[in-house]
Amino acid sequence: MLAEASSTEVEGGRGSDATKAFLGRLSLLPGGDRIAACLQCGMCSGSCPLGYAMDMNPRKMIAALRAGRVDDLYRSDSIWLCVSCYNCSYRCPSNIPITDRLIASLREELLAGGVGVPPELQAAFEKTARYGNPFGESPKKRDAWTKEAGVEVPVLEAGDSADVLWWVGCFGSFNKRNRKDTVALARLLNVLGVDYGILGNDEWCSGDLRCTSQGEEGLFDALYRHNTAQLTTRKYKEILVGDPHAFNALTKEYRRLGTPLKVKHYTQFLAERAPELRRLMKQTMKVKVTYHDSCCLGRRNGEYESPRILLETMPGVRLVEMPRNRENALCCGGGGGANWLDSFIWERTRVPLPVLRVQEAAKTGADVLAVACPLEIPRFEDAIKTSGLEGRLRVREISDMAAEAMSLSGARLG
Amino acid sequence: MKVAVILRLVPDVVEELVIADDGRSLAEDEIMYITNELDEHALEQALLLKERRGARLTAIGVGGDQARDALATAVAKGADEAVYVPLEAQDRADSHRIGAHLAGLLRQERFEVLLAGTQSIDELDGSLGGILASHLGLPYVGGLAAVDTDPSGSKATVKKEFPGGRLAVLEVSLPAVLGIQAAEQPPRYAAVSRIMQVKKSLQVKEWKAPVPDVVGVRITGLAKPEAAGRAEMIPGDAESVAARIARLLQERGLL
Numbered sequence: 001m002l003a004e005a006s007s008t009e010v011e012g013g014r015g016s017d018a019t020k021a022f023l024g025r026l027s028l029l030p031g032g033d034r035i036a037a038c039l040q041c042g043m044c045s046g047s048c049p050l051g052y053a054m055d056m057n058p059r060k061m062i063a064a065l066r067a068g069r070v071d072d073l074y075r076s077d078s079i080w081l082c083v084s085c086y087n088c089s090y091r092c093p094s095n096i097p098i099t100d101r102l103i104a105s106l107r108e109e110l111l112a113g114g115v116g117v118p119p120e121l122q123a124a125f126e127k128t129a130r131y132g133n134p135f136g137e138s139p140k141k142r143d144a145w146t147k148e149a150g151v152e153v154p155v156l157e158a159g160d161s162a163d164v165l166w167w168v169g170c171f172g173s174f175n176k177r178n179r180k181d182t183v184a185l186a187r188l189l190n191v192l193g194v195d196y197g198i199l200g201n202d203e204w205c206s207g208d209l210r211c212t213s214q215g216e217e218g219l220f221d222a223l224y225r226h227n228t229a230q231l232t233t234r235k236y237k238e239i240l241v242g243d244p245h246a247f248n249a250l251t252k253e254y255r256r257l258g259t260p261l262k263v264k265h266y267t268q269f270l271a272e273r274a275p276e277l278r279r280l281m282k283q284t285m286k287v288k289v290t291y292h293d294s295c296c297l298g299r300r301n302g303e304y305e306s307p308r309i310l311l312e313t314m315p316g317v318r319l320v321e322m323p324r325n326r327e328n329a330l331c332c333g334g335g336g337g338a339n340w341l342d343s344f345i346w347e348r349t350r351v352p353l354p355v356l357r358v359q360e361a362a363k364t365g366a367d368v369l370a371v372a373c374p375l376e377i378p379r380f381e382d383a384i385k386t387s388g389l390e391g392r393l394r395v396r397e398i399s400d401m402a403a404e405a406m407s408l409s410g411a412r413l414g
Numbered sequence: 415m416k417v418a419v420i421l422r423l424v425p426d427v428v429e430e431l432v433i434a435d436d437g438r439s440l441a442e443d444e445i446m447y448i449t450n451e452l453d454e455h456a457l458e459q460a461l462l463l464k465e466r467r468g469a470r471l472t473a474i475g476v477g478g479d480q481a482r483d484a485l486a487t488a489v490a491k492g493a494d495e496a497v498y499v500p501l502e503a504q505d506r507a508d509s510h511r512i513g514a515h516l517a518g519l520l521r522q523e524r525f526e527v528l529l530a531g532t533q534s535i536d537e538l539d540g541s542l543g544g545i546l547a548s549h550l551g552l553p554y555v556g557g558l559a560a561v562d563t564d565p566s567g568s569k570a571t572v573k574k575e576f577p578g579g580r581l582a583v584l585e586v587s588l589p590a591v592l593g594i595q596a597a598e599q600p601p602r603y604a605a606v607s608r609i610m611q612v613k614k615s616l617q618v619k620e621w622k623a624p625v626p627d628v629v630g631v632r633i634t635g636l637a638k639p640e641a642a643g644r645a646e647m648i649p650g651d652a653e654s655v656a657a658r659i660a661r662l663l664q665e666r667g668l669l
Binding site: 137221 | 430448600602605610
């Protein structure tokens with residue numbers, strides 16, 4: 001109570017009006033007013049994997065706001081060092097949504113105030129606004145991967161219906177290194193006899209921009225409007241997503257904006273069918289696997305078990321844990337738009353998080369680092385190369401491993 | 415000081431270009447238009463001039479309806495005024511026709527500085543800036559990487575890039591047309607919410623006049639490049655490699 005009383009009163013002086021206006025906007029967001037309950041304990045900053053490189057760590061950010069000095073934050077690079085790992089939000093004893101609300105709102109401030117964004121991220125914003133994906137690929141080629149699938153992948157047109165609407169996502173659709181995992185999931189769904197379809201070229205980026213605290217609210221709203229208009233013209237019972245970020249956007253942010261959706265991550269969807277999968281898995285894998293909990297699926301959405309259930313379903317898989325697992329997992333460094341801030345962050349830290357993580361994975365003696373988030377495939381593959389672990393450790397999406405266990409891998413189906 | 419920047423809408427090559435049935439044009443319904451990249455740099459340079467010299471900045475969007483979006487983005491970034499110059503599809507790649515057409519507009523309004531990208535990806539017949547300058551009887555210098563003006567707006571100091579990393583600093587008397595190769599800083603970002611806000615209240619002036627029937631370039635046919643997969647690496651020192659290349663060219667009747 002004491003903390004709440006002290007924080008709502010912003011100290012006077014220059015910049016205090018701007019600070020009050022900022023806090024006013026923040027308080028309109030779900031949980032935004034929790035910032036008043038900050039104890040200044042520093043748990044956020046101590047648990048932040050990049051806190052050491054921040055001149056303004058989250059605790060100092062809140063202190064600056066209380067002192068009426070939002071301008072101090074405009075001048076700091078720290079806002080762009082957040083990788084949305086959710087350690088701070090997860091551990092905060094006052095339950096302040098630091099990542100999703102404080103950092104996101106500060107980024108919005110910087111955008112609205114014309115301070116700008118780091119150039120790589122700017123390019124991703126511009127491409128997403130123009131093409132509906134951050135890679136700048138032609139929106140007409142979003143469903144091009146289906147030609148490689150070797151199975152029929154139904155595209156739902158307006159008016160069509162299916163039990164399951166599969167939200168493929170930008171990485172899964174466009175990124176060459178993710179497409180084999182997308183194909184694997186398509187084959188799994190076919191073998192399981194799931195009545196499903198995709199949105200094809202009508203799907204755009206889910207807009208987990210705002211939610212992953214990139215701070216482009218206007219862009220998020222534009223994507224939300226496009227996507228919900230598409231979703232309402234198809235009939236389905238549930239949505240299946242491959243990307244935990246899309247999972248988060250569709251379950252939480254779309255609901256907040258008035259579109260409640262029933263969404264499952266593919267590991268949840270498949271884990272529910274584990275006994276059936278087990279019967280179909282004839283191929284013994286003979287492999288030692290460690291699983292990386294993605295921040296977005298784990299700390300942010302509390303899903304730790306489904307990916308592990310699937311891995312343990314595969315014959316011959318021996319699952320070992322890294323010392324930092326589940327809610328303590330180390331971030332791959334790609335969330336919150338940081339996938340487009342790698343060089344910006346590297347210049348200020350020199351220690352890439354994915355390199356630290358693959359080293360942890362290698363120390364377990366595992367042959368495979370299993371993941372359930374598409375960003376981690378390119379991020380960890382690159383980290384394995386730069387840390388000299390090639391040949392010792394492989395990164396694999398769980399969908400691809402499941403397909404192998406069911407003899408569904410390879411260029412073409414027999 | 416009055417500054418104008420020309421934003422030319424060009425086909426976005428992210429989308430595959432499809433040749434229309436007439437064999438001489440691009441299939442219009444397959445084209446997505448985008449602001450010419452170097453015109454984005456010209457806009458950024460214009461915004462820097464505005465900030466430095468307090469200039470009034472007019473953005474002139476040339477092309478189809480998509481030019482209105484480009485103008486809204488320009489105003490969201492800081493342009494003061496937006497003028498839309500509609501252009502039929504068949505005129506959009508023709509710098510001579512666009513130049514003659516825009517000259518009609520630009521003779522009416524006197525700008526001290528006219529900025530355009532030094533080239534555009536769809537131009538077939540030379541730089542729009544130079545053609546425009548010849549119509550207006552103004553000096554033109556292109557390939558620029560920086561522009562500043564004196565406080566009175568009577569002359570500009572520009573940096574021009576030459577091949578081999580050389581840079582010239584030139585003075586140009588104003589008014590002048592300046593072709594921008596790269597702005598002094600990368601084009602800035604306009605948040606989507608800001609662009610949406612601008613779109614709601616933006617008053618775009620439309621300039622309608624018949625496009626002068628000047629002869630630029632006549633396209634007789636379009637074809638996709640033929641894919642060929644053969645390459646031969648010529649080993650040896652410079653002398654023997656040169657001799658071999660000369661022989662090859664002779665054999666193929668090219669020398």
